[in-house]
Amino acid sequence: MxxxxxxxxxxxxxxxxxxxxxxxxxxGSFLGFIWTLLHPLLTFLILYLLFNKxxxxxxxxxxxxxxxxxxxxxxxxxxxxxxxxxxxxxRGLLKNFAFPAxxxxxxxxxxxxxxxxxxFMVLLGFLFFTxxxxxxxxxxxxxxxxxxxxxxxxxSFLLATLYIFYKDxxxxxNILTMLGxxxxxxxxxxxxxxxxxxxxxxxxxxxxxxxxTRFLILGYPDIRILGLFMTFLLGAVxxxxxxxxxxxxxxxxxxxx
Amino acid sequence: xxxxxxxxxSKVFRPQPGGRSLIKHLSRMLTGHYHKGRQFVLKDINxxxxxxxxxxxxxxxxxxxxxLLKIIAEILFSSAGSVVRNGWVAPxxxxxxxxxxxxxxxxxxxxxxxxxxxxxxxxxxKMEKIISFAGVDDFMDVELRSCxxxxxxxxxxxxxxxxxxxxxxxxxxxEMGDFDFQRRYPxxxxxxxxxxxxxxxxxxxxxxxxxxxxxxxYLKDGKQMGLGDTKTIINAYKADCLNT
Numbered sequence: 001m002x003x004x005x006x007x008x009x010x011x012x013x014x015x016x017x018x019x020x021x022x023x024x025x026x027x028g029s030f031l032g033f034i035w036t037l038l039h040p041l042l043t044f045l046i047l048y049l050l051f052n053k054x055x056x057x058x059x060x061x062x063x064x065x066x067x068x069x070x071x072x073x074x075x076x077x078x079x080x081x082x083x084x085x086x087x088x089x090x091r092g093l094l095k096n097f098a099f100p101a102x103x104x105x106x107x108x109x110x111x112x113x114x115x116x117x118x119x120f121m122v123l124l125g126f127l128f129f130t131x132x133x134x135x136x137x138x139x140x141x142x143x144x145x146x147x148x149x150x151x152x153x154x155x156s157f158l159l160a161t162l163y164i165f166y167k168d169x170x171x172x173x174n175i176l177t178m179l180g181x182x183x184x185x186x187x188x189x190x191x192x193x194x195x196x197x198x199x200x201x202x203x204x205x206x207x208x209x210x211x212x213t214r215f216l217i218l219g220y221p222d223i224r225i226l227g228l229f230m231t232f233l234l235g236a237v238x239x240x241x242x243x244x245x246x247x248x249x250x251x252x253x254x255x256x257x
Numbered sequence: 258x259x260x261x262x263x264x265x266x267s268k269v270f271r272p273q274p275g276g277r278s279l280i281k282h283l284s285r286m287l288t289g290h291y292h293k294g295r296q297f298v299l300k301d302i303n304x305x306x307x308x309x310x311x312x313x314x315x316x317x318x319x320x321x322x323x324x325l326l327k328i329i330a331e332i333l334f335s336s337a338g339s340v341v342r343n344g345w346v347a348p349x350x351x352x353x354x355x356x357x358x359x360x361x362x363x364x365x366x367x368x369x370x371x372x373x374x375x376x377x378x379x380x381x382x383k384m385e386k387i388i389s390f391a392g393v394d395d396f397m398d399v400e401l402r403s404c405x406x407x408x409x410x411x412x413x414x415x416x417x418x419x420x421x422x423x424x425x426x427x428x429x430x431x432e433m434g435d436f437d438f439q440r441r442y443p444x445x446x447x448x449x450x451x452x453x454x455x456x457x458x459x460x461x462x463x464x465x466x467x468x469x470x471x472x473x474x475y476l477k478d479g480k481q482m483g484l485g486d487t488k489t490i491i492n493a494y495k496a497d498c499l500n501t
Contacts, residue, residue: 254333
């Protein structure tokens with residue numbers, strides 16, 4: 001428990017746990033990786049059928065617009081929800097082996113990240129074959145994912161720490177992510193809303209993540225560099241606060257678990 | 258030279274109240290039924306273990322043996338006192354916790370090894386020895402759940418032994434595995450001693466403690482009741498049990 005996460009042993013453990021978790025997700029079911037794609041795909045189909053006529057009037061290539069939004073949102077919501085319970089799920093490891101507890105959070109988030117990158121590959125392939133022309137701007141997408149990763153890690157540290165002491169955390173987070181889905185421009189665009197609503201939605205960091213990704217991949221002009229920078233700053237501050245809380249409480253984990 | 262020095266070690270647990278939901282917390286706040294008690298699990302423990310020594314810890318259930326081992330292994334924190342470790346400690350508690358039954362044996366060896374600081378290269382270099390020691394040569398590509406409990410235990414023990422820890426702390430040591438595996442214990446422990454490696458083991462099987470450990474610590478209700486030559490300490494423990 002007392003070792004640092006930044007030593008060779010801990011980094012190696014993160015790698016092994018990520019590989020094991022990813023293989024289990026893949027090998028644990030008959031359809032394997034297809035399950036990873038199935039959820040965003042079904043969400044896409046439903047939203048496309050429901051909103052194509054409405055949102056389609058305001059944005060060109062609604063399918064690409066929608067897919068990017070869903071894939072980016074899925075990474076944030078799916079990974080944070082999965083990681084929230086990681087300490088309880090892996091309590092056997094925490095109570096029987098000596099390693100820094102944050103290894104479990106990082107490995108869980110990295111497992112989500114690998115799935116996200118694979119989803120992204122499939123998404124780009126789909127967009128390419130349906131006629132989307134990519135520009136050099138696409139090379140900047142990893143920077144957006146990096147900012148998003150900071151948000152995911154921050155939320156994961158906070159949720160996983162709180163979940164040990166308050167089991168309600170996971171349920172509250174489920175409700176918040178459901179609300180988050182609707183207050184992020186995934187199946188609608190900002191210009192469709194009133195000025196006041198737009199101002200409110202611009203305070204949501206995921207708005208900037210989703211819209212910036214669309215700008216880089218599809219060329220949608222709705223990007224706010226300052227907003228993206230603020231998202232990065234918020235992610236960094238939020239991460240520092242969540243990590244501080246974790247560090248204050250982690251020594252009680254094996255006892256409370 | 259000492260492998261381990263434990264001085265004035267104490268551990269206090271704060272018993273967790275049942276139910277951690279918001280409603281339970283609020284009702285406890287309103288009724289004032291918060292558990293404010295502190296429970297001493299270990300109190301003022303002092304001992305040292307020499308390099309290459311086989312050291313036993315005995316005592317009745319709830320005497321603090323496992324807690325002591327977990328503090329030595331840095332899984333739990335002490336409330337007071339100090340533990341000085343001369344080298345790295347490999348914990349061997351509920352070994353099944355480090356395995357993933359749905360992964361194959363090979364993947365599990367890589368994963369389990371990483372809990373003991375072994376990289377993929379380290380494991381590959383030692384793979385042949387690990388699997389022949391555990392006798393799982395023919396099961397490498399099958400799911401771990403297909404292996405018997407005995408095989409899994411031997412595999413965990415084999416990986417721990419081949420990680421070559423400076424200090425191994427073994428909880429509830431039983432004579433695991435089949436007869437062929439059990440008869441190799443003296444050799445395994447001798448090789449530990451020859452390499453200057455230390456073993457600290459907890460067991461309720463007093464024959465095992467007597468057979469392998471040079472010195473033993475006797476704990477009762479978190480207090481140190483005795484420390485010294487294994488035979489003397491076991492006799493004191495037995496006498497204590499008969500008198501209560």
